[in-house]
Amino acid sequence: MSKIILQPSGNKDSREHYQDTIENSISLQRIGPHISNPDFEILKSIYPSGFCKVWGVTPGGNNLTKWNRIETGDVTLFSRKGEIYASAVATHKLHSKSLAIDLWDFNNKGQTWEYIYFLEEVKNHSIPYIDFNRAVGYADNYVIQGFNVLKASQSISVLKTFDLESEIFIEEITEDTYKEIALKLDTLNETETEYQTKRRLEQGYLKSLLFGKKTIGKCACCKKELPVSFLITAHIKKRSFCSKSEKLDPNIVMPMCKLGCDEIYEKGYVSVMNGQFINMKKTPISDSLNEFIKSIENNKCAYFSNDTKKYFEWHLNHHK
Ligand SMILES: [Zn+2]
Known part of the structure; x- marks a missing residue:
């Protein structure tokens, strides 16, 4: 805290x-x-x-x-x-x-x-x-x-x-504390204050693994460079479907921006196949959304690796 x-x-x-x-x-x-x-x-x-x-x-x-x-x-x-x-x-x-x-x-x-x-x-x-x-x-x-x-x-x-807490600079926690928090989160209701506090620490820890102490990071999907407060450590495989060990695997997340990429991935409008973002042709769709998806379609995903492949495959199959 x-x-x-x-x-x-x-x-x-x-x-x-x-x-x-x-x-x-x-x-x-x-x-x-x-x-x-x-x-x-x-x-x-x-x-x-x-x-x-x-x-x-x-x-x-x-x-x-x-x-x-x-x-x-x-x-x-x-x-x-x-x-x-x-x-x-x-x-x-x-x-x-x-x-x-x-x-x-x-x-x-x-x-x-x-x-x-x-x-x-x-x-x-x-x-x-x-x-x-x-x-x-x-x-x-x-x-x-x-x-x-x-x-x-x-x-x-x-x-x-007075709404003073930072979304960029978050206290550093140890790996053990992180593991405790990540598992505790599943037992809490999202509206509880304790959930918000623990979620913030969890995000801070995962971001420190992805970005170190950098205050600017890159979205895995659109590649925009943004302050880390605009990026979330998005689960490649939906968290609620992860086993306990998957939840604790630091490879389970990638940085996705709040400007839209996190949302279109989460909703399955895009997925990753063989390391590339693909359009899942989901409906309903609008011209604006279609344009946005086209702008990121075929982008390479730098977080696709032997360690993360299985998580991306889960996402692809889940949203097929
Ligand atoms: Zn993005």
Whole structure:
């Protein structure tokens, strides 16, 4: 479950930092010399434009303990003057004193904001403290003070109330947790909150297998490159027909876009034969739909392999 990060930013330093490295993006080239190669590669995947948003906290107090709890997908709330004025999603974190000095120099205690985290999906808000307090369960007159990372249980209602969860940056889970979740999903009703939460984690895990940390991916069918929030990990063989071991096979999915490909495959208007998308000539059909199917007909399916062949054959036979 994603968490809420509280980041009061009313003082002069924070106001400047917000302007310098959140409102204004920072080029990865400037960041590169201060960080390790693996971190740099990750940032290039997350920020294909070559520009990122970045924030940091000083080592003071127990900031480090709190910073250690930040995970991908956590949502930072920037606040000042009685309101939350912006949110952003945490994408990656690293420790670099020299990067912090380059970006923000030192504070008046000679410290710098070296515990760094990167952000994306910055949104403006105007949420009065009282609305936030009620969502999290604080007293009405509570004032957000100091950097903090809320527990997942406190964060859930804030995330839901203000619709803050990311569809791109999703907390990372282990293979074992994934397996547990994938099997648990079958026992839950789609309308339950627990189903939605688990489904999101499952999609996040499968997308990380398909795309790594990339925020842009390619639809297996129309080949359009899209933000991963527009792609779903579609089951090649309909999930409800899969055996337990098939459900847990990572080869059971391929990325399909929400712009139509997932729907026409799911409904059997197209299928894959010998590695190529084919028109299944389903009815009813309209000119617009026919045109769309024609545009992807004969496309090669990069996910057709010895491991996935049997799943595609199932789909073809099922929709014949
Ligand atoms: Zn597509």
